[in-house]
Structure formats: C-alpha cells, structure tokens
Amino acid sequence: MQLTAVRADITTLTVDAVVNAANSSLMGGGGVDGAIHRAGGPDILRECRELRDSHYPDGLPTGQAVATTAGELPARWVIHTVGPVFSRREDRSALLADCYRNSLRVAGEIGARTVAFPAVSAGIYGWPMDDAARIAVRTVRGSSTALDEVTFALFSADALAAFEAALADV
Template sequence: MPEIVCVRGDITEADVDAVVNAANSSLLGGGGVDGAIHRKGGPAILAACRELRAGPYPDGLPTGQAVATTAGDLPASWVIHTVGPVYSRREDRSDLLVSCYRESLRVADELGAATVAFPAVSAGVYGWPMGDAARIAVTTVRAAATRVAEVRFVLFSDDALAAFTAV
C-alpha cells in the first residue's frame, strides 16, 4: 500500500514521477486541471495526445480508463490521463471513478513510477460531491495492489484538502 499524502497546491508543480490529469475524453485539453496541465506542460503533451487520437484512441479515451504521455515542461516525467465520470444523482457511476484511480495506478506501475500526484478526479466541473470523491479516491488507493510508493493528492482548495484529510 502506498503512503498517502494530501496537500493543497498546484498539481502542475508537483515534483513526482507521474501527474494524473483529470482529462476529458478528447485528450486535447480543456478546463480545470486538464487545461492547466496542457498549458504548463507545453505543446509536447498535446502532440502526444494527438498521436493517441490518431492511433489507439480515435474516438477518445473511454471513461474510467488511463493512458500515459510525456509530461513536457512539467517537473514530472509523465502525465497519466484519465477520464472521470460526470456525477449523476440518478445513476451510480462510482465504479467508473474507482476505475480511474485503479487504471492510473496500473499505468504508473507499467511506467515504473514510484511517486504519483492525483487531483480530485471528477470533483470539479464534472460535479462529483467532494466528500464522496475523497472517500472513493482514498479507499481505492489504499486497496490497490501497486508498486507506487507514494500517492500525493494535490488539491485545489481548503475544502478539498479538508475532505481528503478527513478520509
């Protein structure tokens, strides 16, 4: 089980082996964490994502899946892109959110990453309630069979940090 660390900060500045991007399925950038990673990482990330779209993911990355690219100008070596589910009150999509964390850690293991920084996947524009997002994230990471030594949740607000720390 990896050591779990929760910090408030900017995930694009995380000095880790891999940063997880809460991407949209297009992999071509967007708002929130996704936009920040693409802006700070520079054009190499977008170029790598375009290659993925031209190759194995012509229709985009499916929700709950993860794939790695270069990290471009970020301090990290890799960006692991994962597509979180949009929150729904009518349909339980928590299995897809669990899959984002498991698949990201699987990709991290394939890369040999010892340290991984995660945002609060789906808890921004995708509307997942922060407390539940934190519970799913932390319990999934705790239960994961991974060689990753440290998982760092890099959170964008005091409220997010408090929710993750409480779990």
C-alpha cells in the same frame, strides 16, 4: 505506500507522474486538464494527438488511463484519465474508482514510484467532494501497487479537508 493530501497546484509537484483529470478528447480543456496542458507545453498535446490517431479515435473511455510525456512539467509523465460526470440517478462510483485503479496500473507499467492525483470528477463534472475523496482514498488504499508515494494535490481548502478526512478514516 505513503498517502498524503496537500493543498497545491499539481503542475508544480516534483513526482514521477501527475494524473490529469482529462476529457475524453485528450486535447485539453478547463480546470486541471487545461492547467496541465498549459504548463506542460506542446509536447503533451502532440502525444495526445498521436494517441487519438492511433489508439483512441473516439476518445479515451471513461475510467481508462493512458500516459504521455509531461513536457515542461517537473514530473516525468502525465497519466490522463477520464472521470465520470456525477449523476444523482445513476451510480457511477465504479467508473470513478476505475480512474484511480487504472491510473495506478499505468503508473506501474511506466515505472513510476511517486504519483500525484487531483480530485478526479470533483470539479466541473460535479462529483460531491466528500464522496470523491472517499472513493479515491479507498481505491488507492485497496490497490496492489509498487508505488512508494501517492499524493492527492488539492486546489482548495475544502478539497484538502475532504481528503484529509478520508485519509483519517481507517
């Protein structure tokens, strides 16, 4: 599996699946979540509502992942995962790793071969970027998957630098 980091708007990437750093409601929000919902159009929100009505009446649990259509995005699917809010008092690293692990599992189940991830939890949820990058890269590298390519799509130069450093740390 090839791992790369790029500075890009995840909503513009032509991959099989993009991962959405969603909130548990699955109804859109700010940051990556809002951008994916806006760019993908109403079909994503419709499927998210159906998921809430059928499988997740209390919202998608932290660390879990579920797929919907990608609507008008160049991708085929959106894999929604809910990252943990960073805490200095409680180690939530395992939950963050679960986001990546479960997203990769869902990608395999739907037949995706190429996936793009944002820096889950490293925005509004406050996870320090260097640590988020280390957990993301370590988890993806350690996962058994049939994916051909995983791209980390980062919105800032600082995020890109953190992920490039994590990728270089073999």
